[in-house]
Amino acid sequence: MIPRVALPESRTMITLEVRRREFLTPGFASVTFGGPAVRDLTVVGNDQAVRLFFPREGQTALRMPTLSNEAWMAQLLVMPKSVRPWVRNMTVRRVRPADDEIDIEFALHGDSPMSAWVRRVGPGDQAGIFDIGTTYRLPEHAEGQLLVGDETALAAILSILDGTPPSLPTEVYLEVASASEIRPVEAPAGVRIHWLRRDTGDLRPGTLALDAVRRASLPSGRFYTWVAGESGMATTVRRHLVNDRGVPKRDISFVGYWRQGRSAPG
Structure with missing residues (x-):
């Protein structure tokens, strides 16, 4: 685990x-x-x-x-x-x-x-x-990885990519508020980044990321998933991967950075 x-x-x-x-x-x-x-x-x-x-x-x-x-x-x-x-x-x-x-x-x-x-x-x-x-834990057995997040997870995902070996196939789904938030990213050769923009409709944060994962062709072989952002999105992505795709729970890390409709303490 x-x-x-x-x-x-x-x-x-x-x-x-x-x-x-x-x-x-x-x-x-x-x-x-x-x-x-x-x-x-x-x-x-x-x-x-x-x-x-x-x-x-x-x-x-x-x-x-x-x-x-x-x-x-x-x-x-x-x-x-x-x-x-x-x-x-x-x-x-x-x-x-x-x-x-x-x-x-x-x-x-x-x-x-x-x-x-x-x-x-x-x-x-x-x-x-x-x-x-930290919560990112790439297992030794991983043959690929899946990274999913909204804009609150963007910095973490970019930092993870900085340390990703070029030989590790990586699919990244990044949801942001609008096209103006999409930026050039220098990523290892094996990384594919899919930008998802909410300005195409009146959508709850996390909706596009979840839908994209549901439609995605997942990395082949045994892969590791790290998902973070709005709490409901993170838990639902994990549930989908485990229940609908047969991904072992032990190969998924998920973090709720924030919750829709609830302010941070302090």
Whole structure:
């Protein structure tokens, strides 16, 4: 059975500064964070995930939890909102230890707290991270892989592709809001990326990804699946592969990054 989450032996709350921000497409931005504390992040996989802490609008400083264990949430929730930061789950897109830098890519959604912060953030602004591990586990027996996600999983999937060997046949289904979010991707020779755009109809996020997998010719032989994004989409893709395609449960990792109609805590 594939472990659901892999964590390093020890973790710590890390405070960093924004070094730069770049808008990649109308709906995506990349923010580079830096500082010597980057060295305290132990990267254990290509889909390295972190809790990202950032100030609310009007706060003049970042106040981080001090507990480097699962009790941090209780500590956060007892903080008054005047000092409590926002917190969201994110995937680290790139790590450059030699430069003490990490990049995180953001899918921008309207005027949400995170999107508003990304649009106004500038060099010197503070943010914090806390390691929450990885879920991508390519088994040794895999003869191919299937990667499925909506825009919230885009950074993780691109990072996974960075570490994918050219000899591994890989089918990728990426759902994004519109054609303007489709971008060139340098991928290994064995990778085929299928972009799915929701601006072709009034669709619930995840619908196109699920329908595409249902119609897809799956990789031949024993293959590994990693699917992430809207929770209902991730669980339904897994159920389809297991019940309708006979894929062993142990060869699938699935992660619900968010749930339609439900806001993130914090």
